[in-house]
Amino acid sequence: MSRTSRPRRLAAGLSAAALACVSLAAATEATAATAGATAAGPLMNYVVNTKATPGHVRKAEDAVKDAGGTVLTSYRQFGVVVAQSTNPNFRTDIRATHNGREVQSVGATRTAAVSEGPGGLNGIDDAEATPVLDPREGEQWDMVQIKADQAHAVTDGSRSVLVGINDSGVDDTHPDLAPNFDAADSVSCVDNGVPDTTTGAWRPTTSSHGTHVAGTVAAARNGVGIVGVAPGVRIASVKVVNDDGFIYPEYSICGIVWAAQHNMAVTNHSYFIDPFEFWCKDNGDQGAVQEAVRRAYAWATDQGTLSVAAAGNSNYDLSNKTTDSNSPNDTTSVTRTINNDCLDMPTELPGVITVASTTQARAKSSFSNFGLNKIDVAAPGSSILSTLPGNRYGLASGTSMASPHVTGVAALMKSTHPWWGPRDIERALHHEADDTACPTTPDPRCTGTTTNNAFYGEGITDALDAVTP
Known part of the structure; x- marks a missing residue:
């Protein structure tokens, strides 16, 4: 493993996914409306952990939106939602929403702002012989x-x-x-x-x-x-x-x-x-x-x-x-x-x-x-x-x-x-x-x-x- 292992970071992911997409404009508009007067902070990604049931995951998704966030991906199989938000109080607000009780834990996935930009919304449900030598x-x-x-x-x-x-x-x-x-x-x-x-x-x-x-x-x-x-x-x-x-x-x-x-x-x-x-x-x-x-x-x-x-x-x-x-x-x-x-x-x-x-x-x-x-x-x-x-x-x-x-x-x-x-x-x-x-x-x-x-x-x-x- 290398990152230089970055060469240590580096040296030198159902049978099918069901994807439900919404427009970036709609997601951004919803985020802004929910966040209210809170000044926008850097764009950050988060993991939100909940119970591994479809109902709990849906409620956690709602909590993300209520806290001014966008759902990037949901894993109902094991109760994890990946979310994105510019709300600097996202971690606190997600617990303060009506569905906050569905959230077991929430954490930012990095310390720097997201570099790849805003994401959309997706949901993932559920013969043999002696070998001949090659040249090298x-x-x-x-x-x-x-x-x-x-x-x-x-x-x-x-x-x-x-x-x-x-x-x-x-x-x-x-x-x-x-x-x-x-x-x-x-x-x-x-x-x-x-x-x-x-x-x-x-x-x-x-x-x-x-x-x-x-x-x-x-x-x-x-x-x-x-x-x-x-x-x-x-x-x-x-x-x-x-x-x-x-x-x-x-x-x-x-x-x-x-x-x-x-x-x-x-x-x-x-x-x-x-x-x-x-x-x-x-x-x-x-x-x-x-x-x-x-x-x-x-x-x-x-x-x-x-x-x-x-x-x-x-x-x-x-x-x-x-x-x-x-x-x-x-x-x-x-x-x-x-x-x-x-x-x-x-x-x-x-x-x-x-x-x-x-x-x-x-x-x-x-x-x-x-x-x-x-x-x-x-x-x-x-x-x-x-x-x-x-x-x-x-x-x-x-x-x-x-x-x-x-x-x-x-x-x-x-x-x-x-x-x-x-x-x-x-x-x-x-x-x-x-x-x-x-x-x-x-x-x-x-x-x-x-x-x-x-x-x-x-x-x-x-x-x-x-x-x-």
């Missing part, structure tokens, strides 16, 4: 480390498995990605967290990050360039990174919900949600956002979508949080005291697979976050060769590069065991990983045992075991 496959030491080269002698994965690349966009014209790309299930979520299915909206504009991640997961076996961990599965682009490199909560929620609605078996998340490196469980904005994002990912897991995420590139002990000097990153960062109730999202959410990074020598990458009982598994993330936009290839480093290796292994597992759900795959990823001990030269940060420690979790992911009955 010999340079992929990472595939050897996780035994993907051996796994490919058994299977390259199934076309029935769809993987979501929740990232900065994917160049579907790249010859190593085009054969496996699913445009029909691709989307952009960077316009206030509202799905945009315009052709090409999911392509990269300012970042090569998502294209690099996509190649590691599923670059095709086609006699061109490289080969991914699961070169026989399909991939879709779920764009959650805006042109400035930010991944706001409403983007990530939109992306994971879209993925679950479109039957993506696995999604890769090589980022952390901005503007906080760690979202704390308070009674304000951060706590409300943490709860909204948690609900979205839990709902997606229940729908059959496994999330795999990068652990982060701050060389930070996730099991012993003390301070955060990098947040918020969209305005002015301050050094603050934090604790373990503060979460790096989505990687620390329940049910999300947290991936640390290794070097070619099977050591912890210097940048990789770590933490006993925080890391699930490890995978190669230092100097990884993969696809870049414009028919190019290049090296990149970060836990952003490690995570897609595990996503690919999970896709192979789903291909081999199509009846498995997210929790089955999670158990198998733990059980089948290769135990990796702490360094022989003692490092006090590497606590735990050979079978589960702070640097490697349950071990280095193993693609061969993933396809072996």
Whole structure:
């Protein structure tokens, strides 16, 4: 996960949605009339949490409007409304309205004003042989480390498995990605967290990050360039990174919900949600956002979508949080005291697979976050060769590069065991990983045992075991 992981932010989302639109002019007029004489403040986005029933969500939507806000998106499945307002007293006013009792919590999703502008209103209801090497496959030491080269002698994965690349966009014209790309299930979520299915909206504009991640997961076996961990599965682009490199909560929620609605078996998340490196469980904005994002990912897991995420590139002990000097990153960062109730999202959410990074020598990458009982598994993330936009290839480093290796292994597992759900795959990823001990030269940060420690979790992911009955 990189942001430079922004290269840590980045390194280097029912069967169908029912959309009900209103005009921007009408929404703006309603907002102004409701807000009354209150002087307008900056345009801000909020999450509003309520009970997960259609009636409660409708009442929360009414409370948003009564407080001078506009509903951007509603998730009746898990009781979250994404709203927008220029009312500086929005959080107070929404609780003071007739329907305010329906609001469990409300929080701003960022500390800077919305840059993408006003949003509209939407509601979301509810064959095998010895493989022939590709030209640059010999340079992929990472595939050897996780035994993907051996796994490919058994299977390259199934076309029935769809993987979501929740990232900065994917160049579907790249010859190593085009054969496996699913445009029909691709989307952009960077316009206030509202799905945009315009052709090409999911392509990269300012970042090569998502294209690099996509190649590691599923670059095709086609006699061109490289080969991914699961070169026989399909991939879709779920764009959650805006042109400035930010991944706001409403983007990530939109992306994971879209993925679950479109039957993506696995999604890769090589980022952390901005503007906080760690979202704390308070009674304000951060706590409300943490709860909204948690609900979205839990709902997606229940729908059959496994999330795999990068652990982060701050060389930070996730099991012993003390301070955060990098947040918020969209305005002015301050050094603050934090604790373990503060979460790096989505990687620390329940049910999300947290991936640390290794070097070619099977050591912890210097940048990789770590933490006993925080890391699930490890995978190669230092100097990884993969696809870049414009028919190019290049090296990149970060836990952003490690995570897609595990996503690919999970896709192979789903291909081999199509009846498995997210929790089955999670158990198998733990059980089948290769135990990796702490360094022989003692490092006090590497606590735990050979079978589960702070640097490697349950071990280095193993693609061969993933396809072996």
